[in-house]
Amino acid sequence: MIAEPPPQIAPASYVTIALASAITGLSEKAIRRKIEEGKWLEGKEFRRSPDGGIFISLKGYEQWVEGDRASRSGRAVSASSLSLMAKRAESD
Numbered sequence: 001m002i003a004e005p006p007p008q009i010a011p012a013s014y015v016t017i018a019l020a021s022a023i024t025g026l027s028e029k030a031i032r033r034k035i036e037e038g039k040w041l042e043g044k045e046f047r048r049s050p051d052g053g054i055f056i057s058l059k060g061y062e063q064w065v066e067g068d069r070a071s072r073s074g075r076a077v078s079a080s081s082l083s084l085m086a087k088r089a090e091s092d
Contacts, residue, residue: 013057014047020056031056040064 021028034040035054042048045060 011058013059014055015058017054017056020058020061023058024061 015023017028017031020026020031024031026034031040035042035046040046040060044057045064046054046056048054
């Protein structure tokens with residue numbers, strides 16, 4: 001008898017808050033607070049399902065942890081970036 005290989009399971013791009021809590025180590029309350037306070041942006045770190053459920057983007061979470069500001073439009077600009085922009089504006 002030939003054994004069939006086990007099914008391949010791909011990780012989900014978006015997970016529930018409960019599963020995100022288990023994966024990241026953040027409490028469910030901390031995750032909800034980041035969403036409520038606007039520290040996590042809809043479409044970046046999380047999305048809402050058609051029925052209003054909240055799903056966390058694992059890729060968005062990783063970028064947030066790594067401080068990837070380039071991929072996070074709408075966020076504060078760093079002081080060094082502001083300084084560089086001011087210097088460019090003065091030279092124009």
